[in-house]
Structure formats: C-alpha cells, structure tokens
Amino acid sequence: MSSSARAVHQISRPQGFPTAANFAFVTEDPPSLRDGTALVENIYLSVDPYHREGMDGEWELHAPLEGRAIGRVVASGDARLSVGELVFHRHGWRTHALVRPEEARVLRPLPGVPLSAYLSVLGGTGLSAYVGLVKIAQLRPGESVFISAAAGGVGSAAGQIARLLGAGRVIGSAGSPAKVAHLTRDLGFDAAFDYHDGPVGDQLRRAAPDGIDVFLDNVGGDHLEGAISALRDHGRIAWCGAVAQYNSSAPPPAPRNLYDVVGKSIRMEGFLVRNHRHVQSELEAFAAPHLRSGRLVPDETVVAGFDRVVDAFLGMLRGENTGKMIVQVGEV
Ligand SMILES: NC(=O)c1ccc[n+]([C@@H]2O[C@H](COP(=O)([O-])OP(=O)(O)OC[C@H]3O[C@@H](n4cnc5c(N)ncnc54)[C@H](OP(=O)(O)O)[C@@H]3O)[C@@H](O)[C@H]2O)c1
Secondary structure, eight states: OOSOOOEEESSSSSSSSOGGGGEEEEEEOOOOTTOOEEEEEEEEEOHHHHHHHHHIISSOOOBBOOOOEEEEEESSSSSTTTTTOOEESBOSSSSSSEEEGGOEEEOOOOOOOGGGGGTTTOOOOOOOHHHHIIIIOOOOOOOOOEEEEETHHHHHHHHHHHHHOOOOOEEEEESSHHHHHHHHHHHHEEEEGGGGSSHHHHHHHHHTTEEEEEEEESSOOOHHHHHHHHHHEEEEEEEEOOOOGGOOOSOSSOOTTTHHHHHTTTTEOOOGGGGGGEEEEHHHHHHHHHHHHTSSSSEEEEOOGGGGGHHHHHHHTTOOOOOEEEEEOOOO
16 A cells, blocks of 8 residues: 555635646545545546536635545455445545545446446446436437537437437537547447537537437537527427536526527426436446447546646546546556
C-alpha cells in the first residue's frame, strides 16, 4: 500500500468557466482504518458535469470532494468488506478513501467487461441513458430518437441503447467532425451533426425530415428549442442535463417555443439518476448479453495519472472526451 495519499480540494469559486487555479492537490497520510470502515485504494475516478454545479456552492472549500470512484479494499475493519474486493463508492477525487460498507457496492465484473465500464455504460452515465429512454421517455420500437451531447458518456450509451431497444432513426449532435463521424461509424447512429455548423433546429430538420418521437436532452438551450420544433404530436422529452448553461449565470436564450409543448401534447420530464438507483440491476441484466456479444461497447476516454484529474475534468467540460471521461489512478 502507498505510504501517502493524495486528494484534490476546491479552493475558490469559479467565475464562469473553472480553471486549474480553483483546485489544489493535497498530499496527506492515508486515512487510518477504523472499525466499521474499509480502506480503499482508488483505481478509477469519474469526472462529471454535475461537479461543475457543485463548485458554485454545494462543495465546501478546502475539503475533500465527492465523486464516483472504483477502488480495491486494501484493509478492512468490517466483515462486510474483504481485502481484495473491488468496490464502487462516492469518495472520489482522491487516491485513498475510508468507506463504510453501506456506502460501497461490491463489484463482481462480468467476464470480458472492463472494470472502467462500471463508471461508463454500467455506471451513472449508462444508468442515466437507460432510465431516460426506458423509464422517462418510454421509447417504443420503431420510434425516432434525438440525443444531444451524443458523443459523451450519457449520449454514447443512449445511442447504443436506443438502437438495441429497436429505435427507428437515431440522431445525435456533437461538437466536432471527428465526434460526428464516430457516432455514425462506430456507435450505430443513423445521422449526426456538429452543432457548430448551423442552427440546431435546421440541422435536426435535415437529419430527421419526418420528425422525432423522443428527445434525450443533455444540453438544453438551442438543442431543446430545435427538438421541440422537430417533435411529433405526443412526443416525449427526457431532460437529463443542460451542459450548455453550467458555466454561465445568465438565463439561456432558448427555448423560445416552449408553448409548442402544449400544442403538440409533448410530455417533458426531468429526472435525476440518483432517484433511480434501484434500476441498476435491470440495466446490468439488459446490458450484459449485449456487452458479451459486442453489440454494446463501453465508450470511454481514459486519462492516466492522479495529476491529471483536474485537467480531465476541465477537458470534459470543453468536450475533449469521447464517451465517458474517466481518470485511472491505480492498477486494475
Ligand atoms: N439527470 C441526471 O441525473 C444526470 C446524470 C448524469 C449526467 N447528467 C447530465 O447529462 C449530460 C451529459 O453528462 P456526461 O457525464 O455524459 O458528460 P459528457 O457528455 O461525457 O461530457 C460533457 C460534454 O458536453 C459537451 N458540451 C460542453 N459544452 C457544451 C455546449 N455549450 N453545448 C453543447 N455541448 C456541450 C461536450 O461535448 P461536445 O464536444 O459534443 O461539445 C462534452 O464532452 C450533462 O448535462 C450532465 O449534467 C445528468
């Protein structure tokens, strides 16, 4: 076991887009084991858009941060967690964590599935995609789906899951030509566009001339406006996130057509994945055969080294990731 532990603390509140100066790397002794806890050495850390929201006030300054993580138990003071076991927990942004059994989920990785998948397609992002499509939008076979931020963690899982659920046309938007090519070439999307290339509404109309039935929104603003225009009567919006507005305190200029939700009898429902954790086993049962057959692939950008946690987080906000942004900080 390492003789020292490292953690990232937030040390100031960002004005607009965060910078590395909002964070500090802190070196300390590994936490001492107490009865009823286990000491976990982290292997993979998740950096997520919701961390940007936490930075504005929810997160205490000069204190350990929270975040999804996967690690290995290296010492245990509780019979429910054994040395060597792999666990999922929420004490991220650090190399070592003291975890109580009720805060941890023991992982028994499916053969052939990389451990990191428990932070991507089998993690919170995959669960968000599954819940959004299955529970919120109640996607039916043959229906057309539009997914925003489609080349990210939630989006790349959602596109593949929609395809496996028998969706008709699957359309995605993303922020670069390379991501657009990845969506149609590697992830089974029928059409994709770069939202920098013109108004989202116009591009979506070209990609889905017959309209869409379901919109899984990760972006908000102009994407939501474009989707409301493209949705057919009785369409559904599963509103997952609004990444376009997390770095701004100004209200978004769009959607200007919100009232069309009434005229088209659209159902729009926001959701938080933390209220749907009970769906995890259903996601795993659904995903397992497809992961084994290769019809579902964990789409990930894995950055190596604890030193790069903050860079990975800022890079994810800038769109440097394809698939789920994950930081590897220990050996599997
Ligand atoms: N409701 C929930 O419980 C829940 C759970 C998980 C995630 N979410 C939400 O789901 C969304 C995606 O999360 P994720 O973890 O999968 O992150 P992600 O999509 O892997 O990463 C964020 C992506 O956002 C895109 N982006 C950044 N600024 C943008 C802008 N101004 N306009 C359009 N796209 C922009 C970037 O891709 P491009 O290169 O394509 O711009 C970037 O890669 C976020 O809104 C997040 O808050 C919600």
